[in-house]
Amino acid sequence: MSEKVLMKGNEAIAEAAIRCGCRHYFGYPITPQTEIAAYMSKRMPKIGGTFLQAESEIAAINMVYGCASTGKRAMTSSSSPGVSLKAEGMSYLAGADLPALIVNVQRGGPGLGGIQPSQSDYFFMTRGPGHGDFRIIVLAPATVQEMADMTRLAFELGEKYRMPAMLLADGTMGQMMEPVSLPDDRGTEYLESGASGDWATTGTQCKRAHHIVNSLYLKPEELEKSNRERFERYAKLEKEECRWEEHLMDDAEICVVSVGITARVAKNAIAAARREGIKVGMIRPITLYPFPKEALAKAAAKVKGFLTVELNMGQMNEDVKLATGCAKPVAMCNRVGGMIPSTDEVLEAIRKEAK
Numbered sequence: 001m002s003e004k005v006l007m008k009g010n011e012a013i014a015e016a017a018i019r020c021g022c023r024h025y026f027g028y029p030i031t032p033q034t035e036i037a038a039y040m041s042k043r044m045p046k047i048g049g050t051f052l053q054a055e056s057e058i059a060a061i062n063m064v065y066g067c068a069s070t071g072k073r074a075m076t077s078s079s080s081p082g083v084s085l086k087a088e089g090m091s092y093l094a095g096a097d098l099p100a101l102i103v104n105v106q107r108g109g110p111g112l113g114g115i116q117p118s119q120s121d122y123f124f125m126t127r128g129p130g131h132g133d134f135r136i137i138v139l140a141p142a143t144v145q146e147m148a149d150m151t152r153l154a155f156e157l158g159e160k161y162r163m164p165a166m167l168l169a170d171g172t173m174g175q176m177m178e179p180v181s182l183p184d185d186r187g188t189e190y191l192e193s194g195a196s197g198d199w200a201t202t203g204t205q206c207k208r209a210h211h212i213v214n215s216l217y218l219k220p221e222e223l224e225k226s227n228r229e230r231f232e233r234y235a236k237l238e239k240e241e242c243r244w245e246e247h248l249m250d251d252a253e254i255c256v257v258s259v260g261i262t263a264r265v266a267k268n269a270i271a272a273a274r275r276e277g278i279k280v281g282m283i284r285p286i287t288l289y290p291f292p293k294e295a296l297a298k299a300a301a302k303v304k305g306f307l308t309v310e311l312n313m314g315q316m317n318e319d320v321k322l323a324t325g326c327a328k329p330v331a332m333c334n335r336v337g338g339m340i341p342s343t344d345e346v347l348e349a350i351r352k353e354a355k
Helices: 009-019 034-047 057-068 080-085 087-095 122-126 144-161 171-175 188-193 220-240 260-275 293-300 315-324 343-354
Strands: 003-008 024-027 050-053 074-078 101-106 137-139 165-170 177-182 244-247 254-258 280-285 287-289 305-310 330-334
Touching: 003 009, 009 034, 009 101, 009 144, 009 171, 009 177, 024 034, 024 057, 034 050, 034 171, 050 057, 057 074, 057 080, 057 087, 074 080, 080 087, 080 101, 080 122, 101 144, 101 171, 122 165, 122 287, 122 315, 137 144, 144 165, 144 171, 144 177, 144 220, 165 171, 165 260, 171 260, 254 260, 254 293, 254 315, 254 343, 260 280, 260 305, 260 343, 280 293, 293 305, 293 315, 305 315, 305 343, 315 330, 330 343
Parallel strands: 024 050, 024 074, 074 101, 101 165, 137 165, 254 280, 254 305, 305 330
Antiparallel strands: 003 177, 137 287, 244 280
C-alpha cells in the first residue's frame, strides 16, 4: 500500500527518485525547478545519499556521467537555459550508452526568456539534445502523480535500453500541488538488488575483464558500428515503449493533440465542446520520443482534422503532420512567452475546426 501526500510536482519527482533507489543527485539551481535541488539537499544526507550542488550545469552533467558509469542511479535537473549547458554531457552519456535521468522543467525562451512555463524545448529534447547521431527517451507528464510515476519509468527504460532518459515538464507542472501516491519501498528494492549491469565500472577484483566506458572512437569503422548498434536499440524502443492516452476518440471527428498543462486545459475545452454537440477527442502523447506515430496515423483515417494545443510556436504540430503524412489538416492553438491558453481560447479553436 502507498501513502498519499500533497506535493508540488518538483518535490514529487525528487521523492519518487529517492524511493526508486536514486542516491546520487548533482545539480545547479534555476527557476522553475529549484525545488528539486532544495528537496534533495535536505533528504539525501539523511539517507546516506549524495547531494552535490556543482559549480555549473556543465559540471553537474559530467558528475552524472561519472556516477552513471558505475551502474548507480544518478540524476540531475534544470530548466531550459541550464539544460542547454548540459547538452554536451548528454551527448557523452548517449555515446557511452549510459542510463541517467535528466529533468527539464521548462521556462520561456529563447535566451534567458522568463521564468514562466513553456513547452518550447520540445524540438531540442526530441531531436537529440546535443551533437552527433543520438536520441534520448523523453517522457511528458500531465499530472503531479505522473511526475512521480514517470520518474521511476525513466530510470527503468534508461537502464533497459542503456540510454539517457528525460522527464520533460512545463513550469506549471513543476509548481502545481496535487495529492500523490508514493511507493512504500523507499528505494530498498532497487538498492538490495545490487543492480549495476554487466557493463558498469565497479572494479574487476581480478575476476573479469575490464569494463571501459568511453565515447571516443578513433577508428571510423568502429564508430559507425557503434552508431548502427545504438539505432537498432532505438528501433526496438520505438516498437515496444511508445505510450499515449486516448480521450473520447471513439467517435471523434476532431483530434486534439497536447501534452502537460495544455492537455489539462484541452480536456476542459473538449468537455465544453461535447456539450455543444461537437465530436472532439484527444490523443495525449506520453512518450515524446518515441512519438506515438501509429496512434496518430490511425486517427487520421477517421477524423476530419487535428488541433495541437501548445506553449510554443508549433513544434509538436510538425510531428503531428509528419506522423499523419499530412493526410488531414493540422491546426494550432498556442500561446508563448509564459502565457497559457484559456479553456475558452481552446474551445474557440475547436469550434473553428468543427465548421
